[in-house]
């Protein structure tokens with residue numbers, strides 16, 4: 027059983043703010059600007075004071091097993107996934123039901139494979155959920171395709187949120203790291219976030235599997251963001267390059283686990299882990315290349331032909347503008363650090379005051395929640411840490427009332443609201 031905890035804690039944001047000096051930390055040129063700046067030298071961004079909301083944090087669920095993602099029905103019913111268990115629901119009366127996944131679920135997925143980092147990841151509700159009761163789940167399957175794959179399954183729920191039926195696997199060929207290699211165990215770098223865009227299409231994030239060829243591969247679905255219809259077919263307007271799988275919306279990505287849409291413009295933004303440097307937030311465009319290409323190169327000593335952990339920000343960049351001059355530039359690079367940047371969601375609503383419209387990004391290794399201010403072009407101009415506990419931030423979601431929901435690797439789900 028999941029323990030319900032009603033405790034509530036108020037935190038003062040202002041006193042605990044850490045202002046990160048953007049675009050200024052790692053560059054000697056920026057630390058010691060010359061009197062006459064040479065062309066192309068970025069202008070250092072001066073952190074500015076911000077009026078921050080007071081945050082109230084409530085632990086809603088605890089004792090979960092690897093909670094990964096959260097989604098809401100319009101009636102405030104909450105869905106959450108646990109990596110090795112599957113999809114569960116928290117009904118409005120607070121009761122919990124296991125809908126889909128391992129033994130004990132209303133609908134058992136006998137092929138659910140919990141493998142290292144992989145298992146059940148993202149959950150998204152159909153935009154017409156109120157009428158069609160349809161949800162989508164990203165899962166790793168043991169089905170003996172060769173190799174095994176990640177997939178997206180579609181389910182129908184009953185009115186009382188007690189059963190799941192009609193499983194249909196709408197995307198079955200998302201790359202999975204099937205076996206261990208020199209860079210770690212099987213199941214690594216599966217991506218796995220799901221979200222419907224304001225355009226009504228389902229976006230699916232994937233990962234590079236520690237497989238060097240995937241991010242730039244035209245037809246294998248690793249290191250990508252896919253954009254599909256409810257049936258898993260390619261959405262119109264993906265603008266994938268000639269020869270690419272038409273489901274590909276963006277490619278050249280590493281391990282995308284943050285996926286959200288900017289209020290107003292509707293532009294998708296992603297967050298992905300860096301290797302030993304440079305986590306990245308990137309604003310996606312249709313057909314865009316994220317510039318990640320960890321394929322072998324003679325200048326680096328690459329184990330198992332994967333250069334993703336070799337080299338430096340210069341020799342193995344997250345966005346390789348030498349190989350791909352037109353690659354999508356990152357909005358933010360976590361000041362050049364790699365801290366396991368994962369989930370992301372835009373805050374929305376007047377209650378957030380100064381943070382309304384800002385991008386919340388969860389960091390796992392770094393154990394913090396970053397609030398990014400973006401300019402009209404999507405470039406981060408300021409980053410502050412939210413005054414919240416130091417935990418591994420695994421999942422973020424926006425509730426129907428605008429509240430921020432957080433899934434942590436400590437097995438908790440929180441509700442965070444602005445104001446007292």
Ligand SMILES: [Ca+2]
Pocket residue numbers: 278306308316317318344345346354356
């Ligand atoms: Ca990139």
